[in-house]
Amino acid sequence: MTDHSFEIDPIGVVRTPFERPADTPKQGVNEATEGEVVLSREYEPGLEGLTSGDSIDVLWLADDADRSTLRVRDGERGVFSTRSPHRPNPICRTTCRVRAVDGTRLAVTGVDMLDESPVVDLKAPMR
Structure with missing residues (x-):
């Protein structure tokens, strides 16, 4: 396989009340937990058009995830059939409502x- 590696530079961070993985809900969209996405200043123009009430998909990195995991739920499922953050490239997606x-x-x-x-x-969800 040809090497197609590349770097992804974060555009910001998310602020949440969750300090430990055990504290996080399983699916954010089903929760009323409030947080904040804070972007680096140079990305501010990219927020044009977003308003209160919009949905937004936040793509984020589970930077503490186990990148060697390929099976989860006691080996019952392959990681690609789940939303587990533990995966070779721990890119996660959470749909949030903009306040x-x-x-x-x-x-x-x-x-x-x-x-x-x-x-x-950040991406607008599919419509």
């Missing part, structure tokens, strides 16, 4: 990430 946009800060509801998790992209 407010203030400069480089998005106040959101529905977080399920650890505090200070790196954010790598």
Whole structure:
């Protein structure tokens, strides 16, 4: 296989009340937990058009995940058939509801990430 490796630089971080993996909900979209996505200043123009009430997919890295995991749930499932953060490339997606946009800060509801998790992209959900 040809080497197609590349770097992904975070565009910001997410602020949440969760300090330990055991504290995080299983699915953020099902939770009312509030948090904040804080982007680096140079990405502020990319927030144009986002308003309160919008949904946004936050792509983030589970930087403490076990990257060697290929089976989960006591070996019952392959990791690619789950939303487990433990995977070869721990890129995670959480759909959040935007509460407010203030400069480089998005106040959101529905977080399920650890505090200070790196954010790598924001995307409008498929419609």
